[in-house]
Amino acid sequence: MSYYDSFPSTWKDTPKNRQGWQRLQSNTSFLEKQQNLYRTLSCHYCGKGPLTIVHWSDLSSQNSLYKATVDHVVPRAHGGRDNDDNLVVSCGPCNYRKGANMPY
Numbered sequence: 001m002s003y004y005d006s007f008p009s010t011w012k013d014t015p016k017n018r019q020g021w022q023r024l025q026s027n028t029s030f031l032e033k034q035q036n037l038y039r040t041l042s043c044h045y046c047g048k049g050p051l052t053i054v055h056w057s058d059l060s061s062q063n064s065l066y067k068a069t070v071d072h073v074v075p076r077a078h079g080g081r082d083n084d085d086n087l088v089v090s091c092g093p094c095n096y097r098k099g100a101n102m103p104y
């Protein structure tokens with residue numbers, strides 16, 4: 001399944017979609033802190049940037065390749081915490097690739 005296939009062609013504000021979105025971008029404050037520190041956000045995995053912080057309700061940008069997302073180094077399912085040292089900035093495709101086993 002490709003990155004684009006994982007998104008519905010029309011974003012619907014269902015509780016499930018909203019939950020998935022919030023899981024991907026659960027920590028906007030972390031992203032904003034990183035942006036303040038480094039001026040620009042780039043992907044921890046592929047180095048792509050600058051990435052943009054996109055609010056979940058921004059329908060036009062929600063599947064942007066340059067959407068900044070938060071990735072857990074140690075997944076929460078394996079006991080990872082929401083601490084800053086367990087979080088990295090990731091672009092959408094990398095986050096989706098890594099999180100391919102998430103039950104969407």
Ligand SMILES: [Zn+2]
Nearest residue numbers: 043046091094
């Ligand atoms: Zn990436």
